[in-house]
Amino acid sequence: MSLAKTVLTLCLVILPRLVFPQALNQVYPQISNIRPALAYDDKHFYISGINNLDPSRLDYLKLDQQGGVVQNFRKHYNDSLSRMYNAHNGLLSKGSQLYSVLTNYVPPFPQDSAFIVINVLNKANLSLDSAIHFAVPGFKYSEAFAASWDQDSNLLITGSVRTYDIPSRHLLLLLKFDKDLKPLWYTTVNGTPAQGPAGPTGADIVVSDNGHILVTGNPYYYSAKKMTFSARFTPDGTKEYYQEYFHPFGSWGMHCVDKGNGTYQYVLNSWTNSSGSNNQLHVGIMDTTGRLVSRDTIGLNNRAQAAMDLIQTSDGNYYTSGAGYYGVEYCFGAKFSAQGDSLWYRSYRYQDTFDLHFPESFFEMPDSGIVHISTFVDLHNPDSVPQGFAWLYKTDEHGCLIENCHLQIEETQFLAWTFYPNPSSGEVQVELPQAGSISIINGLGQMVLEEQFPYEGSHRLDLSQLAEGCYTIRYSTRDIVDERIFILH
Numbered sequence: 001m002s003l004a005k006t007v008l009t010l011c012l013v014i015l016p017r018l019v020f021p022q023a024l025n026q027v028y029p030q031i032s033n034i035r036p037a038l039a040y041d042d043k044h045f046y047i048s049g050i051n052n053l054d055p056s057r058l059d060y061l062k063l064d065q066q067g068g069v070v071q072n073f074r075k076h077y078n079d080s081l082s083r084m085y086n087a088h089n090g091l092l093s094k095g096s097q098l099y100s101v102l103t104n105y106v107p108p109f110p111q112d113s114a115f116i117v118i119n120v121l122n123k124a125n126l127s128l129d130s131a132i133h134f135a136v137p138g139f140k141y142s143e144a145f146a147a148s149w150d151q152d153s154n155l156l157i158t159g160s161v162r163t164y165d166i167p168s169r170h171l172l173l174l175l176k177f178d179k180d181l182k183p184l185w186y187t188t189v190n191g192t193p194a195q196g197p198a199g200p201t202g203a204d205i206v207v208s209d210n211g212h213i214l215v216t217g218n219p220y221y222y223s224a225k226k227m228t229f230s231a232r233f234t235p236d237g238t239k240e241y242y243q244e245y246f247h248p249f250g251s252w253g254m255h256c257v258d259k260g261n262g263t264y265q266y267v268l269n270s271w272t273n274s275s276g277s278n279n280q281l282h283v284g285i286m287d288t289t290g291r292l293v294s295r296d297t298i299g300l301n302n303r304a305q306a307a308m309d310l311i312q313t314s315d316g317n318y319y320t321s322g323a324g325y326y327g328v329e330y331c332f333g334a335k336f337s338a339q340g341d342s343l344w345y346r347s348y349r350y351q352d353t354f355d356l357h358f359p360e361s362f363f364e365m366p367d368s369g370i371v372h373i374s375t376f377v378d379l380h381n382p383d384s385v386p387q388g389f390a391w392l393y394k395t396d397e398h399g400c401l402i403e404n405c406h407l408q409i410e411e412t413q414f415l416a417w418t419f420y421p422n423p424s425s426g427e428v429q430v431e432l433p434q435a436g437s438i439s440i441i442n443g444l445g446q447m448v449l450e451e452q453f454p455y456e457g458s459h460r461l462d463l464s465q466l467a468e469g470c471y472t473i474r475y476s477t478r479d480i481v482d483e484r485i486f487i488l489h
Contacts, residue, residue, distance in 0.1 A: 036049040044070065057077075088309075114140075146159065187233065231243070265310070305322060316338060328472070439473070449463070
């Protein structure tokens with residue numbers, strides 16, 4: 001394989017033996033799910049997930065340090081439910097117990113109501129100690145999209161509530177429970193009139209040293225303007241501010257870390273083209289009024305990439321991970337300095353190139369490695385119906401799944417060839433620096449068109465016979481394989 005090949009590959013090699021000695025890189029068919037959640041203590045990992053083929057099934061796994069299953073617990077809910085979703089970082093470890101936060105949706109189609117579920121499990125034998133069902137009074141839907149602890153180990157949940165009078169109208173929700181899981185207070189926030197009937201949905205929580213609570217939004221619900229928001233609250237739930245952010249092509253999804261000096265480090269997903277097929281990761285500083293006082297760009301060009309969380313690492317830098325698309329799906333990890341300088345960007349896959357990989361959450365371990373929980377969907381060569389599994393993997397402090405990968409060339413951008421227009425209505429012009437082939441690949445990984453070009457220069461592709469949608473265009477020569485995405489409309 002040429003070092004110029006831009007499609008990344010994944011090798012499985014054991015990491016150095018540290019606190020969690022063996023490299024973690026495996027999937028768990030016991031949790032055939034969407035949006036898995038992850039927690040850990042000094043001895044075990046814990047995973048929860050909802051079955052994507054049987055929405056009534058909720059599974060929990062207890063794993064040893066090598067990722068082996070120690071115990072499992074399965075709970076079935078009412079068969080009439082529509083679906084369930086874990087909250088982001090919705091599996092929390094505290095003492096001898098796990099706190100599992102999710103949303104339960106109830107039909108008829110698409111769903112008539114939703115309520116928040118909090119399961120408390122005994123970690124010793126992975127059994128259910130208690131369960132709380134909660135709905136905010138006066139609202140049809142109460143949805144949990146993220147969970148965290150406050151300074152006093154009280155449970156905080158953010159998400160949204162929906163009204164009865166306007167079906168699609170929802171409001172930002174912040175909810176606090178005491179140690180006995182009795183609600184202490186809740187607050188809701190309307191969006192601005194410019195949003196229309198949609199409204200903000202909380203998807204991340206940051207608690208500052210002084211107890212103030214920052215909530216930011218992710219793209220579970222958003223208006224046509226594709227906005228991002230942040231909202232800050234006092235420890236008793238009083239709103240200090242609510243701020244929305246718009247960028248020329250749209251923005252969605254912000255995650256923050258408290259810097260301890262009255263400001264926040266953030267990563268924000270922002271579109272770089274009107275179709276939304278390409279994204280950049282903007283990083284910078286936000287003050288306590290929600291004002292963005294600086295911004296830099298990390299990530300790679302000409303691809304879709306969306307950060308799903310942000311942490312500060314023990315070396316004082318920052319790490320974000322998320323989902324990417326560059327002709328194929330992949331998970332990415334990116335580290336940057338407090339000054340916004342990119343340190344590295346790496347991609348990860350469990351197996352086949354055209355499978356779906358979607359990270360949900362991640363933590364830094366005592367050995368400075370980072371453990372991730374992701375959804376893996378076996379699309380390329382499934383044994384039967386493609387299913388989603390929980391994928392647990394751990395990288396070292398350099399983002400490597402293999403030892404010393406940071407000493408190797410992992411990805412080289414080859415940008416000397418071009419194609420236009422993008423999006424296209426059927427005809428594409430390609431400019432090639434040398435002889436090669438152009439392949440067109442659909443969203444299922446199937447090659448739908450291939451043409452050979454025996455000489456360099458300008459060439460025309462007629463794609464009018466293809467259906468509208470998102471495709472990969474692949475340029476191949478004897479030494480180079482480069483893939484881009486484009487939209488056919």
